[in-house]
Amino acid sequence: MANYELNKNEPSPQFLQVLQRYEKALNGELCVFFDEEDLEDIIDYFADNQQLMKAEEAVNFSLRLHPSSVSIKTRLARLLILQKRRAAAAHLVQSLAQLEPDNVDVVLCQADLLLYDGRSDDARRILKKMVLHPAEPVDELCLSAAYVYCDHNMYSEAKSFLTYGYAHGGQKNFHLCFQLAVCAEQLGNVDEAVRLYNTVLDIDPYSNDAWFNLGQIYFSASQYDKALEAYDYAALTGKDDFQAYLQKAHCYFQKESYQKALEAYRDYARRSNDYSAPIHIFIGECFEQMEKFDDAYRCFERASVLDPDNPDGWAGMCVCMMDQERYSEALPLIQKAIRINGSVGSYWVYLGDIYENLNDLQLALSAFSHAQIYMPDSADLNALLGGIYVYMGNFDAALTCLVKAKDGESSNDEVPVMLAVCYYKLGQLDQASDQLTLAILKKQESKDTFFELCPEAKNDPLFVNFDHSN
Secondary structure (H helix, E strand, O other): OOOOOOOOOOOOHHHHHHHHHHHHHHOOOOOOOOOHHHHHHHHHHHHHOOOHHHHHHHHHHHHHHOOOOHHHHHHHHHHHHHOOOHHHHHHHHHHHHHHOOOOHHHHHHHHHHHHHOOOHHHHHHHHHHHHHOOOOOHHHHHHHHHHHHHHOOOHHHHHHHHHHHHHHHHOOOHHHHHHHHHHHHHOOOHHHHHHHHHHHHHHOOOOHHHHHHHHHHHHHOOOHHHHHHHHHHHHHHOOOOOHHHHHHHHHHHHOOOHHHHHHHHHHHHHHHOOOOHHHHHHHHHHHHHOOOHHHHHHHHHHHHHHOOOOHHHHHHHHHHHHHOOOHHHHHHHHHHHHHHOOOOHHHHHHHHHHHHHOOOHHHHHHHHHHHHHHOOOOHHHHHHHHHHHHHHOOHHHHHHHHHHHHHOOOOOOOHHHHHHHHHHHOOOHHHHHHHHHHHHHHOOOHHHHHHHHOHHHHHOOOOHHHHHOO
C-alpha cells in the first residue's frame, strides 16, 4: 500500500515512489500494474490537494485497470460532487448502493448528497446506522462522518459524532482529536479547543497544524506571549511552512514591540522569499509607529509600485504625511486610496482629519459622516463628528454625537471639554460645570479650550473660579 494518509503534511517515501511510477506509466514511459489501494491513495492525494483534473485523470486510469472496483467508483462519485456535478454523482452512488449498500464510502457519499439536498435528518440517520453497526473501528467511522459534516460547515453535528468516537476508542486517534479541536474552535468553545489541541500535542508533539492553530486562538484572545510560544513551535515543526513566522511578526506588532516586529517581518520575507506589497506595508507600519517616517514612506511607496491597486500603500503614505502635518500632500494620497476602495471607514476618517486641519469644516463633516456608513458604532468617530459640529456652532447635533462618544468610552480626551461647551451653549450650566471639572482633571489644557470656545463664561459666576484656577 502507498501509505498516503489524509491530513498528513508529508506523504511517505513509499507513496512518493508509487506516485513517480504512476506518472511514468501515465506518460507511457513505464508499463506496470497498480493494485487498487495504491490507486486509491493516488486519487486521494490529488483530490486532497485540490488538483481535481489530475484526480479525474487518475480515476480514469484506475478504472481502465480495475473497471469493477467499487472503491474507485466511490472516489469518482466524490470527485463529481467536488466538481458540483451532483446529478451524475447521485446516479452513480445509487447504482453502487445497490451493489454494496453497507459500503462505508458509498454511505458517506449518500450522506454528502443528502446534505446538499437539505435532507439533514436522512443524512444523520444513515451515518448513525453506519457508526452503530460498524464494519470498521468506531472512531474512524465517526471521523469520516465528521468530515462530511465539516464540508458543509455543520460543526455541531460533526462534533456530536467525534465526541462519540472519542468515547469509543478515539482518545489516542490524532486526526479525531484534531478535528474535535477544530469543531470546538469553530463553535466558539475556546477553552475546550485549547484543551483538545493540547491533547493532540500529547499524541504528536511535533504537529505543526496543532501548534499553529493553538497560536491562532491565543492571538485572537490577545494573549500574545502564549501565541508567540505556539508559533515558535509551529515554525520549528513546519517544513517550508512560513505562516508561523508571519504570525510571530503580527504578535510583536500587537505587543507594540515594533523593532522586533520589523525584524520578524524581514525574517519572514527572507525565509519565504515574499517581498510582496503587503509585506512592504507591514514593514512600513512598523517604521511609522517608530516615527521613522521617511523609511515608512519608502516602504508604502514601494508597495504602491508593486501593486498600484492596493489602497493600503496609498493610505500608508498619507498617514506618514499626516504624522508630519503635511496635510496638503496627504490629501491626494488618501483620495487615491478611496478611489480604489471607498468602503474602508478609516480612509474617510483620514480624509476628514485632513480637511479639518485644512480648515474646511464642511468637507470634514462630509467625510466623517461618510465614515459612519462603515463605522456606525465607533465612539471615536462620534467624538470627531461632535468636535466638528461644535466648531460649526451646531450644538444640538454636537451633543448627540458626544454623548454617544462618551457612552461608547471613546479614547478621545477632548470629549469631556466638548460636552462642557455644548451644555454651556445650550444653557445647561450645571452639566457644563460637571463636565468641565471632569475635563480639567483629565487634561489641564481643557480649561483653555473651554474659555476659547465660550469666552462669555469668564464673566459667569459659576465658571469664574475655573478661569482663575491653575
